[in-house]
Amino acid sequence: MILEDLNLQVRIKKLVHGGAGVGDVDGKKIFIPFSAPGDFCDVEIDADCGGYFEGRLIHLIEESSDRVIPKCPVFGKCGGCQWQHITYDAQLRCKRDILIESLQRIAKISSPNVMETMPSPRQWHYRNRMQLHVDSKGRVGFYRAKSKEVVEFEECFIADARLNEKLRISRGEFSKRDRGVSLRIEDGPSFLQINSGQNDQLKSKLVEWLSESEHGEVLELYAGAGNFTFDMAKVAGHVIASEIDIKAVEIARAEIFKKGISNIDFYAEPSEKTEHRIQGKVDAIVVDPPRRGCEGALKGMIRLSPRHIYYISCNPATLSRDVATLMKNGYELVRAMPVDMFPQTFHVEAMVQLTLLRPLL
Numbered sequence: 623m624i625l626e627d628l629n630l631q632v633r634i635k636k637l638v639h640g641g642a643g644v645g646d647v648d649g650k651k652i653f654i655p656f657s658a659p660g661d662f663c664d665v666e667i668d669a670d671c672g673g674y675f676e677g678r679l680i681h682l683i684e685e686s687s688d689r690v691i692p693k694c695p696v697f698g699k700c701g702g703c704q705w706q707h708i709t710y711d712a713q714l715r716c717k718r719d720i721l722i723e724s725l726q727r728i729a730k731i732s733s734p735n736v737m738e739t740m741p742s743p744r745q746w747h748y749r750n751r752m753q754l755h756v757d758s759k760g761r762v763g764f765y766r767a768k769s770k771e772v773v774e775f776e777e778c779f780i781a782d783a784r785l786n787e788k789l790r791i792s793r794g795e796f797s798k799r800d801r802g803v804s805l806r807i808e809d810g811p812s813f814l815q816i817n818s819g820q821n822d823q824l825k826s827k828l829v830e831w832l833s834e835s836e837h838g839e840v841l842e843l844y845a846g847a848g849n850f851t852f853d854m855a856k857v858a859g860h861v862i863a864s865e866i867d868i869k870a871v872e873i874a875r876a877e878i879f880k881k882g883i884s885n886i887d888f889y890a891e892p893s894e895k896t897e898h899r900i901q902g903k904v905d906a907i908v909v910d911p912p913r914r915g916c917e918g919a920l921k922g923m924i925r926l927s928p929r930h931i932y933y934i935s936c937n938p939a940t941l942s943r944d945v946a947t948l949m950k951n952g953y954e955l956v957r958a959m960p961v962d963m964f965p966q967t968f969h970v971e972a973m974v975q976l977t978l979l980r981p982l983l
Contacts, residue, residue, distance in 0.1 A: 634663065638653070647675055652676070653677065656679055660686035686708070688712035689709075694777075694778075710745050715739070728946060731955060734958055737959040742817060745965045748780060748782070750785075752805050760797035779966075820963050824934070829854065836905070841862050841897075843896060843907065844916065848874035854908065855885050894918040897922035915935070941972060945976065
């Protein structure tokens, strides 16, 4: 197929992780950014990547019923958002579909029990921090997608209004810098969740799931500064938490001392080394790893063989990979819940519960 000046008409079937819509051309998938499920559109193929095409939307012949007018005037140029052009209900539906597809394709679960996506309390102005870039021309903004070009904006519609006000007041000062600018509502560590309201809902849901069974001893890996730890300690007999970031552990330990909490032990060490601290039986393990997943800690988790594992993830692919490993070692995926931590973007947070059916000998 000659790609030069090639225009085609494509029906968009779904959205995928990464944000693009997907259609078919000559039996191969084509990925079209800023399209919507149900769009019938003229597209241009930009690249033949072997097993798939990459293209761009030229003209909408039929618009999807899920389409809305984006709020942001630089949407499509700025790389911060990918889904402002579709309704919020459609975003939630697509995120659930993405998690289902990942569990089916990678974990080989034919019909995973995936709940409806937990909506964010705020669809707009939810971010409590943002990282801005400054270029040689003094422009302050976010990078264009797949580029180092800085796109300026007057207001970021997913950032808290207080951050926009800080930017408005200090834009002139920022434009003279030769490095990026980190804006926060309050000073605090970088590992705190960006969407505070949704983070509170997620913590409540985790506690609800934990409360359905009795948990005497809970092991928490990748614990950060105790985002989940302190809530879990209210319903668990004892929590052993580990985190490799010493600063985060110091923050957590200071909070433990301040509140006089006696059923939390916090350790500064890699999560894959914490299993040796468990002397007896552990009832549950809770993990919230980085995007790469918890592959390094899985061996120890399987050896401890807790009755329940609660896995919180920001990456459906590595989550599904790790779920597949746990299932091969006697666990069953009980339920999965997508969580919309980042409205107007393709990012999918998720929490799953696995239960031990049969310890492997």
